[in-house]
Amino acid sequence: EGHALTWTLKLPEAGRYQLVVRYSCPNGAQRSIRINDQDLGSFYFFGTGGFGDLESDWDHFYCVRNAQPIILELPAGEHRIHMVNEDGKGNNLDYIALIKK
Template sequence: MLRKTTRFMALVAAGLAFSATALAADVLIEAENFNAQGGGNVAKVTDRPATSGGAALMNFDNEGHWLEWKIDVPEDGNYAVTLRYAGGRKWNVFREVQIDGKVPNSAFAKVTLPTTGGFGRAEGEWKDMVVVGSDGKAAMVALTKGTHVLRITNLGGEGGASGSANLDLIKLSTL
């Protein structure tokens, strides 16, 4: 297990795609494998470097646009949420994260995605961001073993600007 964890940490530190063998309790959700959407239409792209699984989503631009994934949680526990995204706007954009129709805690009501310098056309434009609380620590979500529905809604950008950000991966992990 230590070797897998060390390998995972090295990949994250290098800004590379997540390893599917990272940790036993991790849940890796490829963004392009969403189950439903409303308020817009995303496009799957395969021409972006350093994406997990070789694909990502673009056109997640409109305020109110939401995406949903059915996720299978392997065991009861408290999970941190990491978003792998690329955002080329010069302003912050915002997302709301819900699980099973509810915002788990205040940290997920308005998640800020700072610009990454581009929309993922270069490796360095992808960012792995752990959702944190007001204390600066990972905001944890209590989940039970079984199937859950994860929804991410575009809340727009600063000053009513576009909320454009491309999404590659969502990771739930026990810390």
């Protein structure tokens, strides 16, 4: 609990982006996410059935709030994505990306 990771991604152009994470975790996990200095909130990554040994263990997480996608207006250049483990439960990350909308 409290373990944190930060990634730096470089966007080639300004635009509207949504955060997506390909992950696996057996029983679900709670994470808070921040991009640059903007707190996106706390999110639940639903259990996928395993830690990624099987292809079926993997799923995609999209940042949404109130059933609506969180779309970020971001300039070109580097952006920091910060994720904190809020419940001490493990999960594996395959990739994290900002997808242009």
